[in-house]
Amino acid sequence: MPALKKQRIDLRLSDEDKNMIEEAAAMTNQTVTQFMVNSASERAAQVIEQHRRLILNDASWNAVMDAISNPPEPNERLKRAARHLQNGE
Numbered sequence: 530m531p532a533l534k535k536q537r538i539d540l541r542l543s544d545e546d547k548n549m550i551e552e553a554a555a556m557t558n559q560t561v562t563q564f565m566v567n568s569a570s571e572r573a574a575q576v577i578e579q580h581r582r583l584i585l586n587d588a589s590w591n592a593v594m595d596a597i598s599n600p601p602e603p604n605e606r607l608k609r610a611a612r613h614l615q616n617g618e
Contacts, residue, residue: 550565610611
């Protein structure tokens, strides 16, 4: 059973954008709503994936791995932050 659709988004479009969307929807044999929801959902998934993934070059990857394997000694600022966190400040 498809999910019950309860949410609504209102948009203001230029005539040019509206015509282009209607034409693209017709070309893909979809309603304007189907076309816009599918297009927006696909783009949203791409943006979310792009922001969740971190791609590093070899030098950056090696620097991160080195920092994990050989962490530097905590400086006074970090120690102070840890004390504040432990004390609930």
